[in-house]
Amino acid sequence: MRLEITADKDLRPGTIFRALLQTLLGNNWEDYIVVYLKEYDQPTGIFFSKYKIHNEDGPAAIKIDGTMEWWFDGQKLFVETQQEFECYIRNKAFW
Numbered sequence: 215m216r217l218e219i220t221a222d223k224d225l226r227p228g229t230i231f232r233a234l235l236q237t238l239l240g241n242n243w244e245d246y247i248v249v250y251l252k253e254y255d256q257p258t259g260i261f262f263s264k265y266k267i268h269n270e271d272g273p274a275a276i277k278i279d280g281t282m283e284w285w286f287d288g289q290k291l292f293v294e295t296q297q298e299f300e301c302y303i304r305n306k307a308f309w
Contacts (some may be wrong), residue, residue, distance in 0.1 A: 215250070215251045215252070215253065216249075216250050216251075217235075217248070217249045217250075217251060217295035218247065218248055219243075219246055219247050219248070219249070220247075227239065234265065235249070236268070237256075238251075238265065238266075238267055238288075239267075244278055244280055245277045245279075246276065247274055247276055247277065247278050248275065248276040249267060249274065249275050249276075250261075250267065250268060250269035250274045250275070250285075251265045251266065251267060252265070252266055252267075253265055253266065253268065262304070266285075266287055266288030267285040267288055267290075268285055268286060268287055268288065269284075269285065270286070270303070272284075272296060273296075274286075274304070284296075284298075284299040284302075286302075286303070287304075
């Protein structure tokens, strides 16, 4: 699921959309303009635990300044290009 953080979103304090962004990205959530999420079936019943930042096809988060971040199952990866990310994913099978 792709979330675009645009002016038409209700980001007032107390809204679910803002709380979700704060939960996933922390206090720096305002630096992001696009975030890709994957929904998981969690039996816990906690709404926010159903979502993790994740994208296998490219960067999972894009900041206002154009910086891209790659995430896999909610874990931020310290790679800088799609090629590095794909290498990481291929090698992950050997861990």
